[in-house]
Amino acid sequence: MTLRRLGFLSAALLTTAALTACTAETTKADDPKPVTTESASTNPSGAPGGAPDGSGVPLADAIKKIPVAAEKRTGYERDSFRHWVDEDGDGCSTRQEVLLAEAVKAPEQGARCALTGGSWRSYYDEVEVTDARKLDIDHMVPLAEAWDSGAYGWTPERRQAYANDLTAERSLVAVTAKTNRSKADKDPAAWMPPSDSAACTYLVDWTATKLRWGLTADEAEQKALLERAEPCADSVVAYEPAS
Numbered sequence: 001m002t003l004r005r006l007g008f009l010s011a012a013l014l015t016t017a018a019l020t021a022c023t024a025e026t027t028k029a030d031d032p033k034p035v036t037t038e039s040a041s042t043n044p045s046g047a048p049g050g051a052p053d054g055s056g057v058p059l060a061d062a063i064k065k066i067p068v069a070a071e072k073r074t075g076y077e078r079d080s081f082r083h084w085v086d087e088d089g090d091g092c093s094t095r096q097e098v099l100l101a102e103a104v105k106a107p108e109q110g111a112r113c114a115l116t117g118g119s120w121r122s123y124y125d126e127v128e129v130t131d132a133r134k135l136d137i138d139h140m141v142p143l144a145e146a147w148d149s150g151a152y153g154w155t156p157e158r159r160q161a162y163a164n165d166l167t168a169e170r171s172l173v174a175v176t177a178k179t180n181r182s183k184a185d186k187d188p189a190a191w192m193p194p195s196d197s198a199a200c201t202y203l204v205d206w207t208a209t210k211l212r213w214g215l216t217a218d219e220a221e222q223k224a225l226l227e228r229a230e231p232c233a234d235s236v237v238a239y240e241p242a243s
Helices: 003-013 017-021 059-065 094-102 143-148 156-163 177-183 196-212 219-228
Strands: 120-122 127-129 135-139 172-176
Touching: 059 196, 059 219, 094 135, 094 172, 120 172, 135 177, 172 177, 196 219
Parallel strands: none
Antiparallel strands: 120 127, 135 172
């Protein structure tokens, strides 16, 4: 059983209230496979959005910690990131682990981790989904964006670890296929979730993922992040650097 699944319930319950002040498009999808917070009870699964114990960094300050550098797309292939592996050998792939961790109503788990029933809430668009096949697992920072931002220099093993990061709840999130494919490989300068209530959570999660993996941001991205973060004055970012 993954650390993500073990820690999910406690992480959701400890979600920071700091984001309550935050209420205020592409054909290449990050995961084309079919397949802000008000309180702990309404916080979107897989999107903790900050640090409840005050140990986080204010969002604007965290954004400024992301190194600024030009992007490098040369050589990118999606297959450079081996993903949806069964890292712990329990029969459930990374995709299935995320679905199990983020279910609002737990699905039934059959042979080879086949999931039936259950329900999920896609925090990008505030949509309830009762068919797992209609959900995509979105890499918070898309694989192509990660490559552009420094993963081009990683080993295959580190790219695999990034693509299957179950240790940090904000790295992967189950969302409607429609929103994931609208996002594709765009950064927040070009795409934000359609639900206004998701904006601060999304910016926190994006920033935390970039910092966790030591990724960079280009100038347009940093500018957009800082501008979009202005209504999220009380939002904080907490993360653990990836090993």
